[in-house]
Amino acid sequence: MAYVAVSGGREAIEESIRLLDYHKSGTDKDIEIEAIENKLSLLVDRVMSEAGLYAKTYAALALKQCEGCVEEAVFLLRAYRSTLTRNYYTNEVDTEGMRIVRRVSAAFKDIVGGQILGATYDYTHRLIDFRIGEEIFEDARKNMQALLAAQTPEPVAPCPRVSDGLRKEGLLDVCAKNDQKPLDVTMNAPVFPAERSARLQTLARADTGFVSGLAYSSLRGFGQAHPTVGELRCGYAELCVPYLFDENESVYIGEILLTEVECFNAADDTDRLKLTAGYGAVFGRNENKAIAMAVLDRELDAGGRYPAQNEEFVLTHGDSLEMNGFISHLKLPHYVTFQSKLDAVRKTRGTEHE
Amino acid sequence: MDKKRLTKILARADRREVAAMSAEILKTCRPVILKEPGKTLAMIKMREPVKQSLFYIGEVIVCEASVEIDGARGIAVLMGDDAEKTLDMAIIDAAVNKGLFEGESKLLELEREQNAEIMRENALFLKTMVNFESMDGEAPNDLNAFKKA
Incomplete structure (x- = not known):
């Protein structure tokens, strides 16, 4: 042909x-x-x-x-x-000082700063509320604004990390600050073994379903045992960039809502046990993705024979754009390549139907 | 007032408040626009607590502008795409650098209002703080319990 x-x-x-x-x-x-x-x-x-x-x-x-x-x-x-230039890199974001809107720990009931449930669907009945179809949103907004206005102001106090206490006790490894410039996966594709910065950026951008599914596989037995969410915090973090005319000054550009998670596992430490931590952080309120990211971070550190522990597998198959682009291309015309396949199949089956 | 505090108040302020402050400055001087307000990106750098290393979580769209008032330059960088507000902020910054800005008391008033608003919102969140009541009088210390588990 x-x-x-x-x-x-x-x-x-x-x-x-x-x-x-x-x-x-x-x-x-x-x-x-x-x-x-x-x-x-x-x-x-x-x-x-x-x-x-x-x-x-x-x-x-x-x-x-x-x-x-x-x-x-x-x-x-x-x-x-991709049509915009990138003229700025923010200063290091201080998530420890974030303005908390939700913070829970599955490891300790008493944590410094308290457990703040914030807004969560965790305790709601999963029953469709048919009244919503008739809801007048103007009223709902006015009611919430009135509720807000009636509050007695409470000072915002940063909450220390739950893991800080474990580090002080020597149960978690204490690492010195590493100021190595992060790899930017939007500019350079990661090579394997990947730098930690490449791993975290890739997972933070990954498809929520992919990350959650892989973490679930790990929890079901294709990975380490059940981790514990040491801390899940969601809040507003300030973004600043250096001030152009004075390196000692910075410019506040706004704040972003983030969800951050640390998960704990037990691990061998020569002749005894220690705790290890996995980390997840994502834009907005997306708790399951942040938890799943923390699970995968720890799985990748541990390594092993399961998919969730295979760095190349985890980091190269979860990008929404790449995965959906590749899957989507399958429906586009493949007339020539399929004809070739068809010819090959026909050859093996003889010529009786030609 | 340092730049972070100044820009935090302005960034949080309603654009009309910022425009009013800028308009006051424009009554007495004519800034030269060095860089028209335009969109660009800022990459967000984070430090993670596990290994204390740096990584990029993603980017944010910002608007930037630069002006000059009688040799004093001013800049603004603001999340989002509000070009007019960004230009007004750059004018205020240049006026501050030139020593012409007289709206500090207004800034402090705005800051008080903004902080009060944030603290009222914080009160809403703190209402969801859990008060655990132990059902076992001999409940072990939390941290010790975790170590044994």
């Missing part, structure tokens, strides 16, 4: 793109970007995390553009990000 280049479908493609609007046209009602940003904020957080770009309004816009498809929204944000 000779190779034949074909073209066509241009008009069909244009009509297909136009038809996307048809699927959004089942109602006269529109959904405002501000509403997506504030009422679907966990979805917005997920998109920002997987895009590696903290931009709430743009994430909401992207979600609206693609009918709420996470991977398309991630694609749009990544594509937009």
Whole structure:
């Protein structure tokens, strides 16, 4: 069979793109970007995390553009990000000093600073609330604003890490500050064994489902035993960049919402046991991803024969854009390559049906 | 007032408040725009507690601008894409550097309001703090219990 280049479908493609609007046209009602940003904020957080770009309004816009498809929204944000220069690197973010909105420990009930449940679905009944369909959001907002205004101000106090106490006791390894410049996986693909900075950045950007599934495999027996969430904290961290005209000054550029987790495992320490920790941090309120990241961080440190312990496996298959791009390409025309496969199969089966 | 405190108040302030402060400055001087407000990225550098190493968690969109007032330069970098507010902040920064800024008392007032708002919100979160009541009078010390487990 000779190779034949074909073209066509241009008009069909244009009509297909136009038809996307048809699927959004089942109602006269529109959904405002501000509403997506504030009422679907966990979805917005997920998109920002997987895009590696903290931009709430743009994430909401992207979600609206693609009918709420996470991977398309991630694609749009990544594509937009690639059109911008990067003129700044923030100073080191102090997550220990974050303004906490939620903080729990599964390891200790009494922790310095207390366990703050914050807003969580953990204790809600998972029953659909049909009243929401009739809810008047203006009233809901006014009620919350009134509640906020009625509060007696409470000073914001940073909470020390739960792991600090274990380090002081010598139960967790104490590491000296390592100021090595991090690898940036958006600029350089990691080589294996990967630097720790490459691992953490890759996992922080990874698809939530992929990270969660791999961590789950580890918990089910394809990895180490059940870890303990030493601390899960969610809060606002300040971002600053150096001030251009004075190196001793810095500029506050805003704050971001982060979820951070430390998980503890027991490990051998020559003739005794010690504790080890895994770390996870993600944009927004995305607890399961942060916990899963911490589980995988520890699994990768431990190494072993299971998928969750294989660094190359874990770090090269979880990027939303890459995985969905590759899977998606399977539905595009493969006429020539499939013809070749077909020829090969036919040859092995003789020529009786030709 | 150091730059971090100044920019924190301005960044948290409503854009109309910042515009009003900038407008006051514009009554007496004409800044030259060195860099029109435009979007760029800032990479966020974090330090993780386990190995105390640095890593990048991701980027954030910021708007930046630069102006000059009679030889004194001012800059602004602000999360998001509010070009006008960023330019106003750069004008205020240049005025501060030139010694022309007279709105410090307004800044302090804004800071008080902002802190009060944050503390009220904090009160909401602190209401969800758990008060454990032990059901066993001889409950062991938490940390020791964890070591034995």
